[in-house]
Amino acid sequence: MIERYGTILLFLIVVLLSANGCARQENGESRPARYHPLKGQVVALEPASSLITIAHEKIPDFMEAMTMPFSVKDSALFRGVEVGDSVRGVVAVRKPEIWLDSLTVIWKMPPSK
Ligand SMILES: [Cu+2]
Structure with missing residues (x-):
């Protein structure tokens, strides 16, 4: 049971980190000056x-x-x-x-x- 929560938590962390990475890209270098x-x-x-x-x-x-x-x-x-x-x-x-x-x-x- 504890092991399963650990896996879910790890999954959430990965999802949150990658979402943050995308947002950062859209706000930054990709937009033309x-x-x-x-x-x-x-x-x-x-x-x-x-x-x-x-x-x-x-x-x-x-x-x-x-x-x-x-x-x-x-x-x-x-x-x-x-x-x-x-x-x-x-x-x-x-x-x-x-x-x-x-x-x-x-x-x-x-x-x-
Ligand atoms: Cu001026």
Whole structure:
């Protein structure tokens, strides 16, 4: 009798774990992201927090012009970027997540002497 309950319990645990796995997949990677082009100026770089703050122009159908931090998934985006640089980039949105997907420097602040 006890052995039988053990088997049922194990079965329930397996079912619950696999159901959880499915739900996680549906909420995450499988849904496509939307991409918005961005133009702006770098205000702050925080590689330790994976954040780049950009004063960005209006993004049509998405956001008004504002200064805001963007999270960065690929640390390579920090390479060659400095505060003051004018940039173009692409913002990816997969609700509730927003991140900076690419970044290109289009103008560099001349070194001050
Ligand atoms: Cu914004």
